[in-house]
Amino acid sequence: MIALGALLPHPPILLPEIAEGRQRDVRATLDAYDLIGRRLVELEVRRVLMISTHGIVTLRRFHILNARLSGNLSRFRAPQVTFERDPDAELIGLIGSAAEAHGLPLAATQSWEESDHSIGVPLSLLGDAVPAQIAIVSISFRTPEDHYRLGQAIGEALSAIEEPTAILASGDAVHTLTEESAYKHHPRAQEVQLEFESALTSWDPDRLCAIDESLRREVDESVISPTLVLMGALQGLSAYPRILASEHPWGVGYVTSLVEVSEGSG
Secondary structure, three states, X not given: OEEEEEEEOOOHHHOHHHHOOHHHHHHHHHHHHHHHHHHHHHOOOOEEEEEEOOOOOOOOOXXXXXXXXXXXXXXXXXXXXXXXXXXXXXXXXXXXXHHHHOOOOEEEEOOXXXXXXXXXXXXXXXXXXXXXXEEEEEOOOOOHHXXXXXXXXXXXXXXXXXXXXXXXXXXXXXOOOOOOOOOOOOOOHHHHHHHHHHHHHOOOHHHHHHOOHHHHHHHOOOOHHHHHHHHHHOOOOEEEEEEEEEEXXXXXXXXXXXEEEEOOOO
């Protein structure tokens, strides 16, 4: 059963090994991570699915890791930050079968991006709150509607799991919010950021799907696709999203959201 959902930003600068003191500028995000970690423990979550935005991302296929995860953040000059998890074979099999039944191309793979910070940062911050075995699914360049459909397939798969299960969707929001951003400023960045946050809190996947895809690329966001997967997975359940933190100290939007779940359609 799905016990919890969460949306997690993944800037490596959240980690003290990389931040070198600058983590004080994202204190609200770190506090939100702490709360989500506590909820995972309180709900006795035993199974976890993570949605990656920087694993294997291709044009036509989604991917699911069917092997041990072993990575590090050497790409961010922190090779000492490592992350590992074993594959949850049952969860991976159920998700693969459900995707196939829905006609969605989900390819099982034995390899993964070694410096996938969209997985490494959340695992580093949540620590032992995340079990030793997990499943990881990547987004793709397929349509927003296909991401939602993948989520629906995932939700069907997880309904067969008796233990409390969490879905952790990883994604940074708009990367071009201010002139401070290394990605430069886009004049419509704030518009997309606000529309995303409004659609998230109102739990409205249609609004997310309606955001122009070319505009999404222009403002450089990586949060809408994983959020749509999360929304699809929780279809048919009562979902109660709450934004715990929304910060953009360096021109990149970091939105941390906790989604409490109960049986029955909301």
